[in-house]
Amino acid sequence: MKNIKLVFTGLLILCSLPVMAAPGAHGPDGEHLTEATPTHVNGMGRQADGSVQMPMADQQQLGIFTQFAKRSTTAQHIQLDAVVRHHPSGRALVQSSSDGRLDIGPNGLPVSGQRVKAGDVLGYIRYQDTAYELASQNSELIALRTDAEQVQRDIRRLEALGDLAPKQQLEQLQTQLQRVQQQEQLLQRGLEKPEVLLSPMSGIVHSDNISRGQWVEAGTTLFEIIDPTQLLIEASTAHVNLASDIDSAVLEHAADINLHFTGFGARLKQGQIPLYFEPVADASPSSVPLILEQPVRLRARLKQQQQGIVLPAEAVVLNKANLPVVWIKLSAERFLPQQVQYKVLDPEHVLIEQGLGEDNRVVVQGASLLNQVR
Numbered sequence: 001m002k003n004i005k006l007v008f009t010g011l012l013i014l015c016s017l018p019v020m021a022a023p024g025a026h027g028p029d030g031e032h033l034t035e036a037t038p039t040h041v042n043g044m045g046r047q048a049d050g051s052v053q054m055p056m057a058d059q060q061q062l063g064i065f066t067q068f069a070k071r072s073t074t075a076q077h078i079q080l081d082a083v084v085r086h087h088p089s090g091r092a093l094v095q096s097s098s099d100g101r102l103d104i105g106p107n108g109l110p111v112s113g114q115r116v117k118a119g120d121v122l123g124y125i126r127y128q129d130t131a132y133e134l135a136s137q138n139s140e141l142i143a144l145r146t147d148a149e150q151v152q153r154d155i156r157r158l159e160a161l162g163d164l165a166p167k168q169q170l171e172q173l174q175t176q177l178q179r180v181q182q183q184e185q186l187l188q189r190g191l192e193k194p195e196v197l198l199s200p201m202s203g204i205v206h207s208d209n210i211s212r213g214q215w216v217e218a219g220t221t222l223f224e225i226i227d228p229t230q231l232l233i234e235a236s237t238a239h240v241n242l243a244s245d246i247d248s249a250v251l252e253h254a255a256d257i258n259l260h261f262t263g264f265g266a267r268l269k270q271g272q273i274p275l276y277f278e279p280v281a282d283a284s285p286s287s288v289p290l291i292l293e294q295p296v297r298l299r300a301r302l303k304q305q306q307q308g309i310v311l312p313a314e315a316v317v318l319n320k321a322n323l324p325v326v327w328i329k330l331s332a333e334r335f336l337p338q339q340v341q342y343k344v345l346d347p348e349h350v351l352i353e354q355g356l357g358e359d360n361r362v363v364v365q366g367a368s369l370l371n372q373v374r
Helices: 002-016 056-062 131-160 167-192 367-371
Strands: 065-068 071-086 091-095 100-104 121-126 195-198 203-206 221-226 231-237 246-251 258-264 273-279 295-312 324-331 334-339 341-346 349-354 361-365
Touching: 071 273, 071 341, 121 221, 131 167, 231 295, 295 341, 295 361, 324 367, 361 367
Parallel strands: none
Antiparallel strands: 065 361, 071 231, 071 295, 091 221, 100 121, 121 195, 203 221, 231 273, 246 258, 246 295, 258 273, 295 349, 324 334, 324 361, 341 349
16 A cells, blocks of 8 residues: 555656756757647647647648757858949940931841840941932042043053053053042942941840931941840949958849959949949859849848858748747747847848757748748
8 A cells, every 4th residue: 555655646746747848949048948738739739838739740741840050150241232234245336337327137127125146237227318419429420430431441542552552551541440440339339338237246135216217327326235144233332341341242032143243443423332243154044134224132241250040041930029030849749939130141041140049959941831820
């Protein structure tokens, strides 16, 4: 009877002990987190202390994955607003070198957005004289043809003399005839042959307000060719020291586009220091196109270092109070939200500065689903 009382007393003591959390489940200051008795023993649900009870089968179905938190040293980042500009080597202008009327090429006039190759004929400029200019040029052409005929007659007369003809005079007449004929050909070509507008590079055509037959003056820009693979990102900052601290950058809306920092401008633009970035040349083409004058936002990587816990960006979610939290794993089927302070490193990673201790098992995938459990 005495032994039975001792066993019963031992069972009561064991039942009265609290259920402890799994190893590594502790707060940012090293305090151990205890696990209260779940209110949903056999299923998934939110507990009174804000934690979530989720069976292993549900975790697997929802894709809940965790990893241990480790402190590390990483580069500091800063957010910059920027604009897409054309690269000097990736832009070409097609201009008329003479006055005239625009005419279509063999494939018609290219429209904006059309891709062309270097050497493609974009159109023609046909010179159109006034009545006075046309009469003057025709008179000059007639005079050249008359001179050529007269020189030809003189040559035939000398050739008829045979050996008695002076050779020096014959050679002079032949040279004169050649010169007059060349002048005639050039003038005739200028009156009849149009100016050919060729594409100086491969790229995308941009043209505004052009029509067949319109009169254009010399120097008028008719077509603009843009190479979408050669662009420039222009950001700006008011901090002088920042220009020498930048290492590289990425675009927030296109994380696969890595940017190389080429330098900063030697002159202020609207009171700001211009910063210039180029997409990495050997990078694979991005699925997100960049358009000229498009406003973008980038994350610039600085040379300065900082310490913290690097996690995937999807690990941080907002609670009911709209505060950032991460979910840590207390035990095999229990998760607890932990409020944190963080910085964005790039579109895919964040740096936890406060609120999370080392060796916590942090939910890095499926945190948003876990956050919606009620």
